[in-house]
Amino acid sequence: xxxxxxxxxxxxxxxxxxxxxxxxxxxxxxxxxxxxxxxxxxxxxxxxxxxxxxxxxxxxxxxxxxxxxxxxxxxxxxxxxxxxxxxxxxxxxxxxxxxxxxxxxxxxxx
Amino acid sequence: xxxxxxxxxxxxxxxxxxxxxxxxxxxxxxxxxxxxxxxxxxxxxxxxxxxxxxxxxxxxxxxxxxxxxxxxxxxxxxxxxxxxxxxxxxxxxxxxxxxxxxxxxxxxxxxxxxxxxxxxxxxx
Numbered sequence: 001x002x003x004x005x006x007x008x009x010x011x012x013x014x015x016x017x018x019x020x021x022x023x024x025x026x027x028x029x030x031x032x033x034x035x036x037x038x039x040x041x042x043x044x045x046x047x048x049x050x051x052x053x054x055x056x057x058x059x060x061x062x063x064x065x066x067x068x069x070x071x072x073x074x075x076x077x078x079x080x081x082x083x084x085x086x087x088x089x090x091x092x093x094x095x096x097x098x099x100x101x102x103x104x105x106x107x108x109x110x
Numbered sequence: 111x112x113x114x115x116x117x118x119x120x121x122x123x124x125x126x127x128x129x130x131x132x133x134x135x136x137x138x139x140x141x142x143x144x145x146x147x148x149x150x151x152x153x154x155x156x157x158x159x160x161x162x163x164x165x166x167x168x169x170x171x172x173x174x175x176x177x178x179x180x181x182x183x184x185x186x187x188x189x190x191x192x193x194x195x196x197x198x199x200x201x202x203x204x205x206x207x208x209x210x211x212x213x214x215x216x217x218x219x220x221x222x223x224x225x226x227x228x229x230x231x232x233x234x
Contacts, residue, residue, distance in 0.1 A: 018142070022142045023142070025141075026141040027139065028138070028139040028140075029139070030135050031127075031135060031138075031199075032130075032134070032135045032136075032202075033127070033130055033131050033132075033199075033200075033201075033202045034130075034132055034133055034134070034202075035202075036202035036203055036204060038200070038203060053203070054203055054204050055203060055205075055206070056203040056204060056205045056206075057206065059196065059197075059200050059203055062196075063193050063196065063197075066189060066192065066196075069140050069165075070140065070165055070180070070185050070186075070188070070192075071185065072142070073141065073142040073143075073163075073164075073165035073166075074180055074182045074185035076142070076163050077142075
């Protein structure tokens with residue numbers, strides 16, 4: 001389980017994950033009132049990133065992330081970045097993608 | 111797995127938070143879903159039919175699971191109510207005490223390190 005310490009990194013990576021595979025990516029949250037701990041998890045069943053905290057200020061940041069995900073998931077990703085070819089099940093990379101996302105996706109076992 | 115409408119789902123979610131105050135956790139998961147199986151989705155793709163996607167929200171306390179589908183039209187109202195519930199319930203998280211404690215601890219550490227460095231200089 002990869003725990004990310006920087007909140008902004010976590011948000012950026014989770015949106016990248018979702019845009020890359022909206023069918024499989026899910027965003028989970030676990031809250032324990034007795035321990036005062038909050039853990040966020042974003043995974044597409046290949047990669048997983050997590051963020052844990054016990055700070056109240058992070059709960060406010062999480063609300064903004066919730067809004068982002070609700071919008072993305074209810075309305076659909078704005079322009080599905082990576083799609084799968086139905087017959088060959090290969091990932092189709094469109095040319096418009098920025099190069100650093102290619103670097104991010106190259107490590108995955110397709 | 112109980113499938114509810116958004117409003118009863120929110121009520122039940124509030125109850126879950128109430129029940130797990132002393133012991134236990136609440137898990138809430140969001141997923142982009144069409145509520146159709148892969149076979150149906152592929153058939154619809156080949157027919158050229160547009161697949162309607164919604165946001166699937168699941169919540170569990172380890173024993174009971176509830177879920178709901180939120181469409182693009184009502185997602186803003188849902189997320190506002192959801193945010194209100196979280197704000198009201200997530201009260202166990204620490205407020206910014208650490209920063210003040212850290213500042214005090216850091217200043218103490220700096221004083222200690224200064225004392226030690228001067229002590230080592232005098233001994234050497």
